[in-house]
């Protein structure tokens with residue numbers, strides 16, 4: 486009986502044990518399944534997130550591209566507007582040049598004389614020629630004689646007055662741009678005065694000055710070929726007038742001939758519609774030449790030399 490009871494107990498225990506093991510196994514499977522499910526859900530969540538981010542990036546990219554396109558369009562429109570503005574300005578400039586270059590009636594019996602500079606320079610600006618965007622001082626102060634201490638504007642006036650007398654005695658009508666030092670006439674205005682006078686020749690008198698006191702000689706500043714402000718005909722006439730006056734001036738006075746200098750940056754030349762000659766009579770930074778240019782007898786010689794050149798230019 487005892488043995489039977491023991492056997493029964495053992496059987497019960499065995500069965501109980503088996504059942505517990507089974508239950509445990511089942512629980513583990515459920516946990517495993519839940520874990521898997523969770524992981525899948527997480528994966529899905531992450532994928533969704535990634536997709537959303539990609540979408541966002543794509544949208545941002547599109548917005549930026551749109552923005553870029555709009556900016557490009559804006560820039561192109563701006564460029565177009567600027568080009569149109571430039572073209573309009575250029576047309577206006579050309580119109581102005583054309584108007585300024587319209588020839589004036591020239592009288593070969595009229596000579597205009599400009600004594601270079603004036604007592605006080607004028608640093609206000611004016612365009613260097615018809616339609617020019619470059620500007621320069623209206624009129625500079627000029628040099629001063631190194632030996633005589635006489636200012637250039639006085640020397641040029643003294644010679645101009647003598648030249649006037651010589652030319653008048655030879656039958657020319659003379660128009661003086663100035664007869665005193667206390668004036669305020671810009672280089673452009675001087676050219677326009679010669680234009681309005683219809684001068685067959687416009688003589689501008691100057692003295693050179695340079696740091697090196699050893700330099701001497703006379704030269705003429707002429708408009709270069711292709712000067713954008715003057716008519717081709719007037720450029721060529723001015724070159725011819727300048728060369729002729731310089732050669733006669735040098736041969737009459739004995740001053741060294743330094744030749745012609747072509748320049749397109751001189752307002753007093755660029756505004757001219759009449760043949761113009763800017764004569765640098767010599768260097769007042771050189772003691773000897775300064776004394777010569779300020780000597781009354783020598784000035785008479787200078788006036789005659791220039792008048793000889795004008796006569797030769799007109800074929801008289």
Ligand SMILES: [Zn+2]
Pocket residue numbers: 601602627628637691692
């Ligand atoms: Zn000068």
